[in-house]
Structures are given as C-alpha cells and as structure tokens.
Amino acid sequence: xxxxxxxPGRARSWSQRFADRLEAIxxxxxxxxxxxxxxxxxxxxxxxxxxxxxxxxxxxxRIGLAEFTPAQWTRAVRAVGADPDCRARLLDNExxxxxxxxxxxxxxxxxxxxxxxLAMECSCPDWALPCAHLSAVLRxxxxxxxADPYLVLTWRGRTREELLxxxxxxxxxxxxADSALLLLGxxxxxxxxxxxxxxxxxxxxxxxxx
Numbered sequence: 001x002x003x004x005x006x007x008p009g010r011a012r013s014w015s016q017r018f019a020d021r022l023e024a025i026x027x028x029x030x031x032x033x034x035x036x037x038x039x040x041x042x043x044x045x046x047x048x049x050x051x052x053x054x055x056x057x058x059x060x061x062r063i064g065l066a067e068f069t070p071a072q073w074t075r076a077v078r079a080v081g082a083d084p085d086c087r088a089r090l091l092d093n094e095x096x097x098x099x100x101x102x103x104x105x106x107x108x109x110x111x112x113x114x115x116x117x118l119a120m121e122c123s124c125p126d127w128a129l130p131c132a133h134l135s136a137v138l139r140x141x142x143x144x145x146x147a148d149p150y151l152v153l154t155w156r157g158r159t160r161e162e163l164l165x166x167x168x169x170x171x172x173x174x175x176x177a178d179s180a181l182l183l184l185g186x187x188x189x190x191x192x193x194x195x196x197x198x199x200x201x202x203x204x205x206x207x208x209x210x
C-alpha cells in the first residue's frame with residue numbers, strides 16, 4: 001500500500017491520506033490476499049474487525065485505534081462548528097477534504113501518529129505485523145474510507161449522527177443596522193426634519209447588539 005500523489009488541483013482521497021499516513025509511520029503494508037478475500041468489515045468506535053479468506057482457511061482480524069476522549073471530542077466539535085465549510089458539508093453528509101487539517105489545528109490526529117497506535121491482531125500463525133491478512137484489511141479499510149469518509153470519525157469514536165447532535169447551533173449572521181432599515185424604504189414620517197430611518201438607526205443598532 002503506497003501513497004499516491006494527488007492530481008494537481010485536486011484534494012487527496014481519504015484512501016490516499018490513510019496510505020500516506022501508514023507509510024509515514026513505517027507501517028509497511030506488504031502484498032497479501034486480494035480485497036475480495038475480506039468479508040464482514042466493520043468499523044466501530046476504537047476498532048475495525050473483519051474476516052479474511054485464504055484458500056480454505058479463515059482468519060479473524062482486528063485493528064484497534066484509541067478513541068478520542070470526551071474532552072478531545074469537545075475540541076473537535078468546536079472546531080467543526082466554527083468552520084462554515086466543514087459545518088455545511090457535515091449537514092450535506094460530506095466530510096470536508098481539509099477536515100484532517102482542521103482536526104490537526106485542534107491538536108487532534110484523525111489517523112495514527114505512530115505504529116504502536118495501531119493495535120493489530122490476526123488469528124493466523126504468522127508473527128509478522130502487519131501480516132498478509134492485516135494488510136488485506138488495511139487496503140479494504142482504505143477503500144471504505146473513500147466510500148464513506150465518516151468512517152474515519154467513527155473509528156475515533158463518533159458517527160456522523162452523533163457529531164450532528166453535539167454540534168452547537170449556528171450563529172446567524174447579523175445584518176448591519178443601516179442595511180436592515182433601508183430595506184424598509186424611506187418612510188414618510190419625519191422627526192424634526194430627519195427621516196424616521198435616521199432617528200431609529202442608533203436604537204436598532206443597540207437592540208441587535210444584545
């Protein structure tokens with residue numbers, strides 16, 4: 001599994017990001033059974049599980065990654081809520097391409113920072129880590145991230161639905177007082193020679209500033 005450079009002007013896919021991260025931490029993924037041999041891939045909070053078929057044998061695989069703590073998720077939710085693009089994409093069931101950088105600015109890594117962060121287990125007799133079966137699951141997991149990027153967050157402990165529930169309400173953009181009053185048109189009423197719009201401007205500004 002080797003990271004592939006993205007095309008100019010295009011964001012890297014989530015499978016590329018995952019592959020690049022594995023390569024960066026030295027988690028070399030050797031050739032192994034094709035992805036077709038992987039069945040029952042499940043991504044849950046803190047663990048990915050699957051079964052790999054090789055000939056007549058079946059091997060159970062588990063890849064653990066620590067969930068973010070409640071305090072870390074609080075930081076993550078604030079970061080997402082404060083980013084208009086990431087927030088809008090979340091509502092549209094998309095994960096912003098720069099979400100990894102957004103989490104990094106909050107002091108969080110979506111993908112493992114070092115090899116020991118991945119708790120890799122396989123029921124096969126091979127002692128190598130990752131073995132061929134773990135490698136097959138890692139490749140399938142990368143493909144799954146492209147199909148549903150929110151699985152990246154699920155692995156860290158929150159589904160998209162859970163993240164939506166924790167997201168604070170958006171702060172409405174306040175219309176400048178002058179613009180809002182001008183929408184009313186020029187009133188016929190005047191006060192000591194001044195239009196009502198001019199007279200009410202300061203009061204409206206103070207009211208909307210609460």
